[in-house]
Amino acid sequence: MAGMLEKLKRGEWPTRVPIGYDQLTNKGQQQIVVNEKGKLLRKAFQWKAEQRLSNVEILEKLESMGFTLSKQRLTEIFRNPFYCGILSHNLLEGEVVEGKHEKLISQKVFFQINQIQAENNSGYTTKKYDNRLPLRNFIRCASCGTHMTGYEVKKKGIFYYKCNKIGCKVNRGARQMHARYEEVLNGFQLESDLHEPMTQRLLDVFQEMNQQKEDELKHTKAHLKTIDQQLEKLEERFVLLEEINKDQYEKFTQKLRLEKKQLEGKLPAEQIKLSNLQKYLRFAVKMCSEIGSMWVSGSYHQRQKLQKLVFPEGVLYDKEMDGYRTHRVNAIFFLIASLSAKIGIKEKGQTSNKTDLSSWVAGTGLEPVTFGL
Numbered sequence: 001m002a003g004m005l006e007k008l009k010r011g012e013w014p015t016r017v018p019i020g021y022d023q024l025t026n027k028g029q030q031q032i033v034v035n036e037k038g039k040l041l042r043k044a045f046q047w048k049a050e051q052r053l054s055n056v057e058i059l060e061k062l063e064s065m066g067f068t069l070s071k072q073r074l075t076e077i078f079r080n081p082f083y084c085g086i087l088s089h090n091l092l093e094g095e096v097v098e099g100k101h102e103k104l105i106s107q108k109v110f111f112q113i114n115q116i117q118a119e120n121n122s123g124y125t126t127k128k129y130d131n132r133l134p135l136r137n138f139i140r141c142a143s144c145g146t147h148m149t150g151y152e153v154k155k156k157g158i159f160y161y162k163c164n165k166i167g168c169k170v171n172r173g174a175r176q177m178h179a180r181y182e183e184v185l186n187g188f189q190l191e192s193d194l195h196e197p198m199t200q201r202l203l204d205v206f207q208e209m210n211q212q213k214e215d216e217l218k219h220t221k222a223h224l225k226t227i228d229q230q231l232e233k234l235e236e237r238f239v240l241l242e243e244i245n246k247d248q249y250e251k252f253t254q255k256l257r258l259e260k261k262q263l264e265g266k267l268p269a270e271q272i273k274l275s276n277l278q279k280y281l282r283f284a285v286k287m288c289s290e291i292g293s294m295w296v297s298g299s300y301h302q303r304q305k306l307q308k309l310v311f312p313e314g315v316l317y318d319k320e321m322d323g324y325r326t327h328r329v330n331a332i333f334f335l336i337a338s339l340s341a342k343i344g345i346k347e348k349g350q351t352s353n354k355t356d357l358s359s360w361v362a363g364t365g366l367e368p369v370t371f372g373l
């Protein structure tokens with residue numbers, strides 16, 4: 001073992017060399033050189049770093065050149081710093097040593113690729129929190145449903161979003177994507193003098209929606225009362241009147257108690273008071289109106305929160321119409337959008353069809369009202 005560590009510290013690789021390399025001995029000296037497969041792997045590294053091809057695309061290209069690898073293997077190769085001349089080994093206990101072997105790629109390419117890889121795998125790297133690409137993994141491609149990722153063309157300093165699916169080719173500048181998204185959020189804007197009428201209108205709708213629930217609640221409460229009365233009666237017949245024996249008493253009460261428990265489970269934990277609902281809706285209307293500017297000026301994490309708040313399941317980017325679509329909007333935002341259309345409250349700044357909320361929220365279906373704001 002001591003011999004191995006010494007070798008490593010001298011920059012020599014003590015065990016089998018990775019794929020793409022041949023080990024030669026020249027006058028007693030170890031020589032590790034790139035072989036034919038290594039030359040193809042070098043191409044693979046370049047495709048990954050420069051063209052940002054996916055691993056599947058790279059595997060296909062390699063296969064067409066007669067070099068078959070498994071997906072797992074390729075991932076391992078891209079992660080192995082040996083290819084950029086760095087020795088990393090358990091024996092070195094975290095220390096890295098510059099190897100004497102031939103480099104397949106530069107360290108710059110290696111680190112560039114591993115940043116891309118980390119993004120693709122867990123989605124959690126320092127890069128993940130890049131506020132210049134807040135919509136990454138939040139938007140999906142409308143053509144194929146795949147999540148869109150973001151990247152920077154460093155030479156130009158320009159950011160893009162792109163569909164992750166091979167061959168889909170949906171690719172769009174981040175600046176335009178952000179502007180469109182801001183337009184969507186601004187669609188919820190209301191002039192301040194319309195806040196109060198909107199709050200009242202929402203209150204009506206919520207009460208209407210809650211009416212059905214209230215009817216159910218009344219019914220449940222009445223049923224519970226009947227059960228209590230029956231239980232009382234049974235007790236009377238058993239204890240006072242001695243009309244039934246203990247077995248019968250227990251049999252009947254057990255059944256009723258079970259039914260009672262089930263009904264009680266249906267009762268809502270807490271009823272929202274009307275005054276609180278009004279306060280809440282007033283806040284929500286105000287917040288909806290500011291959501292566009294809140295998103296624009298927000299930190300990365302604030303933006304993520306807002307995005308999920310309005311569109312809990314994310315949005316689809318439609319390349320053809322250069323706009324967003326969604327399947328689900330938070331109930332409050334949905335109501336504001338549909339009500340402002342219905343009661344003729346039209347926001348200023350709604351100029352194009354792309355941002356006409358009433359058209360694109362139509363058919364989303366209203367989710368049960370949740371108070372998640």
Ligand SMILES: [Zn+2]
Nearest residue numbers: 141144163168
């Ligand atoms: Zn796509």
